[in-house]
Amino acid sequence: MKLTLEKQFQLNLKKNKLKFSVTVTLKKDVLDPQGKVVQNTLVNMGMNNLKNIRQGKHFEIEVDENDIKIAQKKIDEMCKKLLVNLIIEDYKINKI
Amino acid sequence: MKLTLEKQFQLNLKKNKLKFSVTVTLKKDVLDPQGKVVQNTLVNMGMNNLKNIRQGKHFEIEVDENDIKIAQKKIDEMCKKLLVNLIIEDYKINKI
Amino acid sequence: MKSSVIVFPGSNCDRDIAVALEKMQFKNKMVWHKETSLPKSDLIVIPGGFSYGDYLRSGAIAGKSLIIDEVIKAANSGCLVLGICNGFQILTETGLLKGTLLRNKNLKFINKNVNIKVINNDTKFSNKFKKDEILKINIAHNEGNYFTDKNHLEELNKENLVAFKYCDEKGNINEEANPNGSLENIAGIFSQRKNILGMMPHPERMVDEIISNRDGINLFSSLLN
Amino acid sequence: MKITNDIVEKHGLNLEEFSKIKKILKRDPNLLELGIFSAMWNEHCSYKSSRIHLKKLPTKGKQVIQGPGENAGVIDIGDDDAIIFKIESHNHPSYIEPYQGAATGVGGILRDVFTMGARPIALLNSIHFGEPKHPKTKSLLNGVVSGIGGYGNCIGIPTVAGETKFDETYNENILVNAMAVGHAKKNKIFYSKAKGLNKSVVYVGSKTGRDGIHGASMASAEFDENSEEKKPTVQVGDPFTEKLLMEACLELMKDNSIISIQDMGAAGLTSSSVEMASKGSLGIELDLEKVPCREENMTPYEMMLSESQERMLIILEDGKEKAAKKIFDKWDLDFVIIGKTTDTNNLTLKYNNKIEGEIPIDALASKAPIYDRKWIRKKPQKNKVNIKELKKIKIEDALVKILSNPNHSNKSWITSQYDQMVMCDTAQKSGSDAAIIRIHNKDKAIAVSVDSSANYCKSFPLTGGKQIVCENWRNLISVGAKPLAITNCLNFGNPENKEIMGEFAECLEGIKEACEFLDYPVVSGNVSFYNGTNKKNISPTPVIGGVGLIKKLSKPIGHNFKYDNSILLIIGKTFGHLEQSVFLKEIYSINEGMPPEINLHNEKNNGECLLKLINKNLILSSHDISTGGLIVSLAEMSIGSNIGAKIHKPKKLTNSINYFFGEDQARYLIEVKNENLSKVYKILRENNVFYENIGITQSDFFEIENELKISVKNLYKINNEWYNKY
C-alpha cells in the first residue's frame, strides 16, 4: 500500500517535470581560444581532415512546470539573465 | 568561365565538409560544482521551479570527408582520444 | 639526486620548482614537452601552471604530449614522479593517478595559504615530516576539487594513499577548512606503489623565509633521504 | 566609394579634420585611408587634447633611462638592473564585457612591458565601480575581477596590488586601469624606433580577426543610448597565446636580431607600423595579403583596424629571419614577413600587388591635430563644516560604519582570486600600503602601489593632483622603499567641456608640482577621456602607479602590528581637516569644502625621515594615514595583526572627531619597541619632524580611553563581511 502511494506521487512529479537542453556557442567572428588549441592538438595527433572545431557550453535543465510554453519562457529568461553572455554568445533551447 | 570554375570548386568543397555536434556531460554520479552553483544562483534570482541543472560541453566539428560513416568514426576517435575524459564524462555525437 | 622538470607551453611554475630543487641540491634539468626521451632522473616533476591555457580540461592536452609517454614508462618502472597543482591534474588525465580535479566549489580561482595535515609520512616523499604535522602552504588553482569513485576512495583510505588533507590551524579536518570542496578534504594522493605524488598545494613556494615560510622544505629533503 | 560627411562622422572625425586630411593627401582619401586616419587621429592614439599639458610633466632624473614616448618607461635600480613599467586604461571595453575587457586590458599592458625586453614581474590594477546598489555593479565587479585574475593567473605573473573603489560617479562608466612592471638588464632594452632600409617587417603572434574594429575610436567617444547597438566585435583575450608570445619574444631578444619591436595595441597594425616608421623617419610598406587572418574574406580595412590581441610587429636585422622563425615555430606562433621599411616616408598598403592606400607617415603621427582646448580654473570653495553643529555621533558607530563600507572593507575576496605568489618573489602581497617584489636571485626588491583620490580631485583638482602623488609616495615609504618614479593613468570626462578640461589641466599642474618637489618623475602613462554618459562626466580620476627601491630586503615591514606593548607614534601634524573626508561623506553625506592641503616640504621631510628610521631597523610596523584618518589607519594595523591598541587622547584636544577622522596629509603611524624609543625621538627631532606619542599596542582590544573599546576579533569581523555578503 505504502509503496503504491509513493509511486503515484513520483509519477505525478514526473509529469510536472520538463527537461530542456541549452546549447551556448560563441558568436561567429569571436575568437575561441579553446577551440583553437583543441583543433591544433587534434591535428597534431594526426586528425588531418579536421576542418574546424569550436567549443561551447551545454546545459541540461529540468523545471517543475507542465506548460511547455511557460517552461520555455523560463528557460529563455535563465539564459538571458545568467547562462549566456549575450555580447559574445548565441544560444539555442531544445526540449528533450 | 573562370568564375564558374571557382564556383564549382567551392561547391565541391562544401560537399566534402560534414558537420557534427558533440555533447559532453558529466556522468550521473560525478559531482557537478558548476551546475550546482548555477542552480543556486538561479534559484536566488527567483527561478523557483528550477528542479535541476547540469553543465556540460558542446563542440561543433567540421571534417573534410564525404562518407558520413567514416566521418562519424573519426569524430568518435577524437572524443575518445581527447575531447572526453571517459572516466567521468559521457558523450553524444549528432550530425548537424 | 637527479631531477627533471617537464615544461609544457603554459607551464608557469617551472622556474619556481627548479629554483627550489636547486636550492635543495638536486641536479635538475628542464625537459621541453616535445622531447622524446627523458634524461636519466631519480625524480620527475610536473610543475604547476596553465599548460595549454587549461583549455578543454585542465591537464588534458598536456596529458597527450610526446614526453608524457616517457613519463608513464618511467613511472611504471618505479621512478619517482611529483605533480604539483597543474601537474597533479596532468597526472590524473594520464591515468597515473586516479580520480579527477573538478572546479572549486565556489567556481573561483583561490590563492591563499592553507593548512594541510600530513596523513602518511611513511613514503619517499614524506619521511621527513612527522605524522599529523600541520603545514602552512600556498594554494593557487581553479580546479582543485578532488573527486573519485567510492571504490577508489576506499582504496585510498585503506592503503594509506592519502598524502595530505586540508585542515584548520588546530588540525581539525572539517568543511570550513576545505577550500575547494575536495572529497574528504584531500589535498594530495599517492599512487598505489607510492612512487607518484600528486598534490594541489605548492611546496616549492614554501622554501624561503623572506618570501613565505619553510614548510615545503621537508618534502624535498625527504626525497633526498 | 564616395566618402560622405556621414561616413566621416561615423569615423569619429569632424569635418574640419576631414578637410585637413584632404589637404595633406591633396585628394580625397579612400575608405581604408579614412579608417587609418580615424584610428591615428582619435584621442586615444593622438593625445590631441592632452599633449600640450602632458609636456609639462617632469620626466627626467638620474634614475630615468627612458621617459614617456616609448611603450613603457624605464628606470635604473642599480647594478645592471632596470625596471620597465606602465599603466593603461581599459574602461569602455570593460563596461561592455567586464571579463574580456579587463582580461585584454591586462594582456595589453603586459605586451607594452615585454616588448621592451622586460620579463614582467608584477601586475597591479585600479578599478572603480558605481554604487553597490546600482543594478550593474555586482556583475561588473565579478566580471572585472575574474577577468584580471583569469589573465594574470594563466600567464603566471603575480597580481600583487591595486585599489578598488565604489562611487556613484562611475555608475555608467567604470574604470579599469591595469599596470605591469617588468625587469630587464640595462643593456638589453628594446625600442620601437625603426632603422635601416629594406628591413623585414615581421608579424608574429595570433591571427587577425574582426575583433574590436574601431575599438580605439570607441575609447574616444562618450557612451550614449545607441552604444549598446554600436558594439564592435568584442576582443577575447587568450592568455595562453600571450604566454607563448612572451616567451618567444624574450627568447628572440637574447641575441641581436631585433632592430625594433612594437606590440599591436589600440589601432593594431596601423598604429604599430606607423609608430615604428615615424620614430625612425622612414616609410613602411605592407603586403596585406600576407597578414595571417582568422576569418575568411577579410578586407584590408579590417586587417588594418582590427584589434585582435596577442600580436606584435618586429623589424629584423638582415639575415636573421630564419633563426627567428624557428623560435616562433617552437612556440606554435605565426611568423610572417609582411613588409619592409622604405625611404618613401609613406605608409604604403598593398593587397595582391595593388596599392590600396598610401599616406605620409608624419600626417598620421607628428602632424596629427593638437588642440589647446578651452579650460577654466576651479574656484576654491569655503571650508565651512562645523562639526559641533552636526548631530552628535559616537566615534565607535562612525568607525564601524566606515570599516564595513565597501571602500574600506578588507579586499581579500578580490585578492584571493589573483595568484600573488607565482614566480616566488612576492615578499609582500596586497593588503599593505605597497607590495614588495624581490628582484630574482638578488637581495634587492622593488615596492609598487597604485593610488587615486577622485573626491579630492573633484573638489579642488590642483590639490588633488598633488595629493595622489604624495599618497603614492607615502605608500612606498611605509614599506621601506625609496620612491623612484611613477606612471599615470588620467581618467577624465569629456575634454570638449571646459570645466572637465580645467580639471585635467589643474590635476596635471598638481602632479607636476609634487613630482618635481619629490624628485619623482613621470616615465610613462595613458590618458582616457570621454568617461561619462549623456553629458554626465565622471569625477576626475587620475591614477598614479609608483615604483620604489629597497636596496637590501630582509623580512619586509608591513602595516600589521608586531607585538603587544610597543609604542605607537604619529609622524606629522594632526590639524583635524574634515572637509572631503570619508567621515563627512559616509556619516553625513556632506561633500562640500576643500580637500586637505598639501605641504610638499613636510611630505618630503617626514617621508625621508621615516625611511631613515626603517633603514636603521628602528620600526616594527608602519602605515600611512589616509582616507578615514588616524582611527581607520590604526584599526587596519590592528585588524591585520590580531593585536589591539590603547590610545590616549591628546590633552589639548579641540574635538575628538576632528582628531580621529581628519585627513591631514603627510602623516604616518609607526610602531616602535620601547627600548628604541629614545633613538627614534632623537632622529625625529634632529630632522625637525613633528610627532606625537599616542599610546601602545595591547592584546585583544582596540581601545581609545574613555571613548571606545572593541575586541579586535569584532573589528576583524566588521571589516571582513561586506564582500562575502554582497
Ligand SMILES: Nc1ncnc2c1ncn2[C@@H]1O[C@H](COP(=O)(O)OP(=O)(O)O)[C@@H](O)[C@H]1O
Ligand atoms: N599621462 C601621461 N603621462 C606621461 N606619459 C604619457 C601619458 N599618457 C601617455 N603617455 C605616453 O605617451 C605614449 C603613448 O601612449 P600610449 O598610446 O598609451 O602607448 P601605447 O601605444 O604603448 O599604448 C607612451 O609613451 C606613454 O607613456
Ligand SMILES: [Mg+2]
Ligand atoms: Mg604599446
